[in-house]
Amino acid sequence: MATLDTLLSCQALVRILVPTDGAPRLRWIYGFPSFQNWLMHDLPKLEPGRLKAEDPPNEQVDNILYRWITGKEIRYTRQFQDLMPKLDEVWEMKTADIRIFGWMYQPLKFIALFGDYADLYKGTNASRSYHDALRRVKRERDELDLDPPKFATGTFDELVRV
Secondary structure (H helix, E strand, O other), rough: OOHHHHHHHHOEEOOOOOOOOOOOOOOOOEEOOHHHHHHHHHHHHHOOOOOOOOOOOOHHHHHHHHHHHOOOOOOOOEEEEEOOOOOOOEEEOOOEEEEEEEEEEEEEEEEEEEEEEEEEEEEOOOOOOOOHHHHHHHHHHHOEEEEEOOOOOOOOHHHHHH
């Protein structure tokens, strides 16, 4: 088994950073290398979806990551929520067009497994399911060579509030 620092040094996980304009970093987000690749290569190609958001998806994600990292208010259910069943401790970070799936490793520390286009999970033409996303996160979390406990349990306020 390995610590978070060990997984970062061997690049099994990466730090996800955005410019903070000097604001302190009060929360952390880590990701699988495939998540970082999605952020850099796939996300910039996405257009606003069915909600017709004013900002393109990549700006929405930059904004939510900035808010997360700098400790700004994150609203439960609107921007960050645990998937059902809540006992699985799988969370999604949300914008109008994007869903980022992962888990809380420790309070204030989110590990992102993958990001996806929200419209794929919504409406009558949904081609993906939240249930499959939940199972994928649980499977990858279980397989990650991370010292236990691999995830934190608790309420939104216990895990997210700074």
